[in-house]
Amino acid sequence: MAKSFEDFKLNRQILNAIADAGYTEATPIQEKAISPILAGQDVMGIAQTGTGKTAAYVLPIIMKLKYAQGNDPRALILSPTRELAMQIEENIKTFAKYTDLRTVVLYGGLGPKTQKAQLEQGVDILVATPGRFLDLYLEGNIVTKQLQFLVMDEADKMMDMGFIGSIHRILEVVPRKRQNLLFSATMSELVHKIAGDFLKFPTVVEVAPQATPAETVKQVLYHVPNLKTKLNLLQHLLKNDEEFSRLIIFCKTKNVADNIFGFLTRRYGEEQVKVIHANKGQNTRINSINAFKDGAVRILVATDVAARGLDVTEVSHVINFEVPIIIEDYVHRIGRTGRAFQTGEAITFCNPAEEYYIRKIEKLIRQQIPVEDIPEGVFVEETPYEERQAIAREIDLQKRKENPEFKGAFHEKKNPKPAAKKPEKASAASKRLQAKGNKPSSSVKGGFKGNKRGR
Structure with missing residues (x-):
């Protein structure tokens, strides 16, 4: 049976804030992580998004910091993206509403002037992306001497985004005596490495096997031959307004995202x-996310920049218009639905070149994604020549990745010409004849002519 928040050693202000937010039972990651964090242990938490891991570390940090004190930060929470940083700040404000703790969030994309002014007014909990934190630290705007907590959230995404150098620089400038917390959805080699540099004898808390999608998410896969058919299928699914009440459509590139946005705005x-x-x-992104959260917008089209840290309850569907190349992103994308005990559906469109990544994703999540037939009402377009070529080239590259010996359809000659025969060396007898001035007989010459006429 799930624990109630009343079972933890949390003070009345925090419990009242939790009750106001409508939470009663702790999620599995909260149940496993809150007590060891309160006990002062280093913790490594492995849990996919949508499992309540932000609250798992925010609640004990608020409990241990208690009230505003001094001018310098006592907790630093590092986040890979602006979106996640803002999401964490929102969580802190929700749970610290009956305390006077001060939170500042730092991220790039905006001029640092306002952020510097906020730091000057004093801060207890600092939420930051690594780059902006280092910029302001090096300019002398942040003093780290009072830090008691260092949290690294979405560590796997930080490694994917190449933040390992920045993380090592940050570890050099924070006090050695501190409590460290690391949370990640997957455990890649780089996450293992940074965990070794960062955590001291950590308590490992893991909910569900690594990279397993939330059980509340129903997954469906459609094999779709080309882009036009994907658009036809998307249009067909969206006719059901009631079922597809709030959805996120994920694409690999900005170009495809803009094209789908154009396609959908013409219709809706x-x-x-x-x-x-x-x-x-930055402001456009924040406004779009807020409009989506408030329910003013039904459809959000996004690249993987939004796959993490976007916490919106009641997202009915996630549609993977394209299969992600970084296979871990599949878990993060579909984690946008089925959050906080809600149910949701994740639908993936897959062309022949994307089947390679689906096989890898199924290996990662240790389950097969159920396949459904394209519905009858969807017109299946013929794949244009250029797209057919692009798909064939992509499949060739994948085969070569698996087998370097593979030459590929684009490299094999269909009808190789037989090698031209080398002229045979003249025999000793013919050399003697030529030396005497003899010519080949006319009958031979005539024979060739006859053959030519007879063709």
Whole structure:
């Protein structure tokens, strides 16, 4: 039976804030992590997104910091993306509402002036992306002497994004005596390495096997031959307004995201659809996410920049319009639905070149994704020549990755010409004849002519 938050040694202010937020039972990761963190242990938590891991470390940190004190941060929470940093800040504000603890969030994409002013007013909990934290630290705006907690959230994403150098620099400038917490959805080699540098004899808390999608998410796979058919299938599914009430459509590239956004706005209008990717300004992204959270927008089209740290309850569906190349991102994408005990559905469209990644994803999540036939009402388009070539090239690359000996359809000559015969060396007898000035007989010459005429 799930534990109630009343079972933990949390003070009344925190319990009241939890009750206000509508939570009664702890999730498995909260049940396993809160007590060892309160006991002062280093913790390594392995749990996919949507399992309540932010609260698992935020609640004990608020409990141990108790109230505002001094000017410098006592807890530093590192996040790979701006979106996740803002999400963590929101969680802290929710659970610390009856305390006077001060939180500042730092991320790039905005001028640092406002962030510097906030730091000057004093801070207890600092939430930051590694790059912006280092910038402001090196300029002398952050003093780390008072740090008691260092948290690394979404450690696997940090490693994917190449933050390992920044993390090592941060470890050099924070006090050695501190409590460390690391949370990750998957345990890659790099996460193992940073955990070794970062944690001292940690308590490992793991909920569900590594990279297993939340049980509350129903998964479906459609084999779709090409882009136009994917659009036809998407249009067909979205006709069901009631079932597809709030959904996120994930794409690999900004270009495809913009094209789908254009396609959907022509059908549903700009009020119902928003798009977020790395080229969109920070304010545009924040406004789009907030409109989606508030329910003003039904469809959010996004690249993987939004796959983590986007905590929106009641997302009915996630549609993977394209299969992610970084296979761990599949787990993070589908973790946007089925959050906090809700149920959801994750639908994936897969063309022949993407089947390679589906096989890898199924290996990672240790389960097969159920396949469904394309519904009858969907028109299956013929694949255009250029797209057919691109898919064949991609499949060739995949085969070569698996087997370096593989030459590929684009490299094999269909009808290799037989090698031309080398002229035979003249025999000793013919050399003697030529020396005497004899010519080949006319009958031979005539024979060739006859053959030519007879062809």
